[in-house]
Amino acid sequence: MISVYLCGIAVVFCFITGTSLGVWAAHSSVVSAIVRPINDTLQTIPLFVILIPFVMLFKIGDFTALLAIIIYAIVPSVRYAEHGIRNLPSEVIEASKMMGSTRMQLLFLVKIPLAMPVIMLGLNQTIMYGIAMLVIAALIGTNGLEQIVFIGLTDGNMGKGLIAGISMAIIAMIVDRITKTISEKRSEALGLTIK
Secondary structure, eight states, rough: HHHHHHHHHHHHHHHHHHHHHHHHHHOOOOHHHHHHHHHHHHHSHHHHHHHHHHHHHSSSHHHHHHHHHHHHHHHHHHHHHHHHHTTHHHHHHHHHTTTTTTTHHHHIIIHOOOOOHHHHHHHHHHHHHHHHHHHHHGTTTOSHHHHHHHHHHHOOOHHHHHHHHHHHHHHHHHHHHHHHHHHHHHHHHHHHOOO
């Protein structure tokens, strides 16, 4: 259960923070110029290397794993939110402005709802990144399914590791199907295609 809690807390934090940052970056070229190289760096760093600074600062444990998952999994939320807002049809934005929408109305009633299918894909990828990092976080002392996978690998107990690994894969597949279905339904309701 700790796997679900760790990943769930990290994903909620990443989705809220990352989407907010992505929306801000979509409206500000300065923020985008700062965020983009950070995202690029976080995506190219090997997963094991991300653990090092957190282990040095916070020692081994669940909190350290949570921070590592957050740092790794926040990237898709930022990228997809920025992409979704930046690539909205300009005609819809212009029509909304001509009808007298304020900036807040334009953002919350037009841009974010229209970008929601892409933002939901960002949530999907954030969850997948979180689960991927969760398995690596077993190296720093978490006690969920990921630890069973790690113990199975180190002890040569393939059955134990395989069952835990398949369980994590099933969780990932279920969440993937749910978020993709929500995204596709929202996209169909808006008459949009996801690029």
